[in-house]
Amino acid sequence: MGGMHGFGPVRTSDGDLAYHEPWELRAQFVGLMSSLTGGTMRANIEMLAPADYLASSYYVRWLTAAEQFHLRIGAVTTAELLEWRAVFTHDPDAVVPRCENPELAQRVSAMLSGGSPLPKAGDPLFAVDETVVVKRIHPETHHRCPRYVRGVHGTIEAVCGDDRVPGSEPRDSRVEAVYTVRFLSIDLWGVTAEPPFTVLVDLWQGYLEAAA
Amino acid sequence: MSDDHDHDHDHDHDHYDSPKSRRPRSEFELRTMALEAALVHNGLLATDAVDAFLEGIEHRMGPHNGARVVARAWIDPAFKARLLADGSASVAEMGLAGPEGDTVRVVENTVDTHNMVVCTLCSCYPWPLLGLPPIWYKSFAYRSRAVSEPRAVLAEFGVSLDPSVEVRVWDSSAEVRYLVLPQRPAGTDRLSEDELAALVTRNSMIGTAFADHPSTQG
Structure with missing residues (x-):
């Protein structure tokens, strides 16, 4: 969304609330924790039709993406969803059935206070302070190269480590170095009303080439 | 399938409207319940695992964790140096690594430099250190404008910076999660680590606010 216009003020009457209604968090984590999503919903959320994406709130995007993903792969059917929905619509006492997996719940709990950082980049192509340019790419599948930096020159600020290339998840994926690239506002936006500033973006090596 | 949802109500979690309140369920709440029910019924979701994650992100994770990191950096120069050099190791040392927060870079605000954090692609955020992102952080307005007119955005938060900053x-946009180390407010030399942590607001660690000044707190 970087640089798009027309979304209005950032500060609204929501103040610093994280969400409005309890179902919103439930929808996010039901999607994330389904045994089929592999713990990531990014690609599924990006598959929403652009008009739906922009017309939906953050958590409605999570909900819709989770529904569409499970329908697309046949893990649930429209008929099942409608049937369950009818149950909850007509019976105010009906509650969602539970499935207990204490061993998994234990692992989730442990995972919440652990984790390991990205491994150090094994063989980075670019070095700190080197000038690079973001390739002009236009992939149809999931990636994480923001549109507003494509074709723009920047400078390597840091080498973050090696990470799987987005879109190639989950398993047989390629690993590449990820860099923090520093851009000047004048290169991104031209002369701005504000004093010049710096934007730093984390980019996989495949999105970059050495500046000529 | 309606036979297997007549279960022990003691397990009823609080993410849906309680049956007792009889508030009509919203469209989205019904859709969420239906999806969860279908996934559970089809053996694709463990309810207690979802509950464990939500309990963690709502109660164990949060800006109180980030504030501890900042307060320690303010009083311990050696820790601060390590934190800025290797955020991941320093937060792990404090037991604060976790999902969406195992690769962490801490960036320091000074009199000359003001850092702020955004995710223009989705809403990446250091969960273990800051918890759930506020609605504004996930808004199209913040995601679009933070990178193209940051001072105008900061002004909406009441932050005004000298043009020379x-x-x-x-x-x-990748897997590194950022935490801003705000400037230590003046007049806090005698405060304890806990008292300092109380000055460190969530927004000051995103970069859309300064840390509180002791005199502004009640």
């Missing part, structure tokens, strides 16, 4: 906006 360099604004650095970090777009967390």
Whole structure:
């Protein structure tokens, strides 16, 4: 969304609330924790039709993406969803059935206070302070190269480590170095009303080439 | 399938409207319940695992964790040096690594430099250190404008910077998660680590606010 216009003020009457209604968090984590999503919903959320994406709130995007993903792969059917929905619509006492997996719940709990950082980049192509340019790419599948930096020159600020290339998840994926690239506002936006500033973006090596 | 949802109500979690309140369920709540029910029924979801994650992100994770990191950095120069050099190791040392927060870079605000953090692609955010992102952080307005007119955005938060200050906006577009180390407020030399932590607001660690000044707190 970087640089798009027309979304209005950032500060609204929501103040610093994280969400409005309890179902919103439930929808996010039901999607994330389904045994089929592999713990990531990014690609599924990006598959929403652009008009739906922009017309939906953050958590409605999570909900819709989770529904569409499970329908697309046949893990649930429209008929099942409608049937369950009818149950909850007509019976105010009906509650969602539970499935207990204490061993998994234990692992989730442990995972919440652990984790390991990205491994150090094994063989980075670019070095700190080197000038690079973001390739002009236009992939149809999931990636994480923001549109507003494509074709723009920047400078390597840091080498973050090696990470799987987005879109190639989950398993047989390629690993590449990820860099923090520093851009000047004048290169991104031209002369701005504000004093010049710096934007730093984390980019996989495949999105970059050495500046000529 | 309606036979297997007549279960022990003691397990009823609080993410849906309680049956007792009889509030009509919203469209989206019904859709969420239906999806969860279908996934559970089809053996694709463990309810207690979802509950464990939600309990963690709502109660164990949160800005109180980030504030501890900041307060320690303010009083312990050796820790601060390690934190800025290797954020991941320093937060792990404090037991604060976790999902969406195992690769962490801490960026320091000074009199010359003001850092702020955004995710223009989705809403990446250091969960273990800051918890759930506020609605504004996930808004199209913040995601679009933070990288193109950061000072105008900061002004909406009541933050005004001298034109000579360099604004650095970090777009967390990969797996690194960013935490801003705000400037230590003046007049806090005698405060304890806990008292300092109480000055460190969530927004000051995103970069859309300064840390509180002791005199502004009640």
